[in-house]
Amino acid sequence: MKKLLVTLLVAATTLNLVACGSSNKGGETSEGATNETTGNDAKVELTVQVEEGWVPYYEQVKETVVGKYPNADIKFITTGSFDHLDVLDASDPTNPDVADVFALPADRLYGLANNNALASIDAETMAANVGGFKDFKGGLGGNFNVDGEYLAFPYNIETLIGYVNVANAKAAGIDFTKPIELTSVKADQILTTVHDCWFGVAFANSAKLELLGHNDADKLFSDATKEWSELTEDQQKLFTALYDYWKFHDTNKTDLWDKEAAGGYIEEQFKTGGTDVVKIDGPWATTSVKDLVGDASNLEVIPLTNVTVNGKPLTHWKGGWGLGVNARVEEDADKMAVAQAFIEEIVNPANAQDLFKYTGKILENVEPSAYEGIDELEKKVIDATYAGYEQAENRPLFTEWGSVWDSWQNALLSWSSTQPKDAKAAYNEVKASFEAMMSSF
Numbered sequence: 001m002k003k004l005l006v007t008l009l010v011a012a013t014t015l016n017l018v019a020c021g022s023s024n025k026g027g028e029t030s031e032g033a034t035n036e037t038t039g040n041d042a043k044v045e046l047t048v049q050v051e052e053g054w055v056p057y058y059e060q061v062k063e064t065v066v067g068k069y070p071n072a073d074i075k076f077i078t079t080g081s082f083d084h085l086d087v088l089d090a091s092d093p094t095n096p097d098v099a100d101v102f103a104l105p106a107d108r109l110y111g112l113a114n115n116n117a118l119a120s121i122d123a124e125t126m127a128a129n130v131g132g133f134k135d136f137k138g139g140l141g142g143n144f145n146v147d148g149e150y151l152a153f154p155y156n157i158e159t160l161i162g163y164v165n166v167a168n169a170k171a172a173g174i175d176f177t178k179p180i181e182l183t184s185v186k187a188d189q190i191l192t193t194v195h196d197c198w199f200g201v202a203f204a205n206s207a208k209l210e211l212l213g214h215n216d217a218d219k220l221f222s223d224a225t226k227e228w229s230e231l232t233e234d235q236q237k238l239f240t241a242l243y244d245y246w247k248f249h250d251t252n253k254t255d256l257w258d259k260e261a262a263g264g265y266i267e268e269q270f271k272t273g274g275t276d277v278v279k280i281d282g283p284w285a286t287t288s289v290k291d292l293v294g295d296a297s298n299l300e301v302i303p304l305t306n307v308t309v310n311g312k313p314l315t316h317w318k319g320g321w322g323l324g325v326n327a328r329v330e331e332d333a334d335k336m337a338v339a340q341a342f343i344e345e346i347v348n349p350a351n352a353q354d355l356f357k358y359t360g361k362i363l364e365n366v367e368p369s370a371y372e373g374i375d376e377l378e379k380k381v382i383d384a385t386y387a388g389y390e391q392a393e394n395r396p397l398f399t400e401w402g403s404v405w406d407s408w409q410n411a412l413l414s415w416s417s418t419q420p421k422d423a424k425a426a427y428n429e430v431k432a433s434f435e436a437m438m439s440s441f
Contacts, residue, residue, distance in 0.1 A: 044073065062076075112324070165272060197404060212404050238310065414429050
């Protein structure tokens with residue numbers, strides 16, 4: 001158990017602690033010899049992280065896996081995915097409150113890898129067993145390969161989509177069957193927290209503004225540190241649009257530029273009779289968004305690319321989640337077999353509809369036709385997600401990108417206090433924030 005041993009050695013403060021850690025490695029005897037695999041009848045105890053709403057689906061998966069591994073004792077640790085990762089980050093893989101199998105977003109992979117928290121899995125064999133992947137290495141699967149080892153298996157794809165309140169669209173005279181231009185409608189008719197970089201990146205991508213990347217010499221750079229005159233015309237027009245968007249809400253004293261109150265403001269305005277026509281969100285928000293408009297018949301779903309800024313489609317990321325195995329499991333062949341079988345069954349294409357029903361997760365390894373017969377609104381969400389994902393940008397996964405979140409948000413939120421007089425002055429606030437970020441690397 002190489003990765004876990006490294007973690008234990010780093011965490012240990014005495015030789016005795018190291019010795020105790022070594023003697024408790026899963027799958028090894030006290031002398032350090034690895035137990036032989038005994039096949040599907042081996043007694044295995046496995047813990048799986050599951051969010052509360054996912055439990056009915058995971059129970060189905062458990063039943064199937066136990067049918068193949070009758071002596072497997074599979075227990076659930078019911079907790080939010082991010083809460084679970086926070087526990088892992090604050091401790092180490094040996095913590096019993098950390099599950100053997102758990103979900104993780106792709107952007108957390110490198111941090112977990114650096115902390116030796118994940119077991120290496122035979123992902124390509126698993127992909128062949130599961131089926132449906134057109135290009136496993138070139139798709140989401142490749143995002144989970146670190147230095148030649150797969151540290152997670154693709155769970156689901158995700159990207160932003162547009163929810164349309166049909167009644168509000170009719171009242172505003174907006175034809176949502178065609179691209180909707182942000183600069184041609186009122187700034188309260190397409191509401192989104194653009195200062196939150198999760199949403200703001202879609203605007204940056206529309207103007208090919210690289211917030212943080214690597215140049216040909218593999219050095220970090222950011223377009224947001226350029227002088228205003230060095231920005232492309234599209235990038236200048238983007239900041240003009242963002243400035244005008246902020247100015248409207250600042251002048252009208254809405255809550256959109258209040259980090260804490262913005263979400264509630266958007267939800268209230270998206271209700272029928274409010275000003276908001278398009279709410280930008282993810283497929284996971286379907287149920288809550290439907291509740292806002294009162295009835296599924298009053299809700300349409302469009303790909304994010306159907307919203308434009310200066311004629312350029314908004315494009316989000318090819319985001320996604322994976323399923324990982326705790327590093328403590330790595331040398332216990334029997335437990336690894338059950339863990340990998342559980343993961344394979346979670347993403348079994350035959351279960352695609354049930355998976356979405358209980359988790360809101362959309363598989364990479366199925367065609368949209370796999371969801372035929374599902375609830376009409378859910379099918380619209382799925383189709384819009386696939387359509388947007390096709391045109392989305394690859395998500396940056398290197399560790400330094402984590403600094404972009406606050407750099408972007410703090411800069412845009414600062415406009416309310418600095419009161420820039422024009423788009424150039426507003427951009428200079430962004431430039432200063434990103435220059436500070438770059439100097440920290």
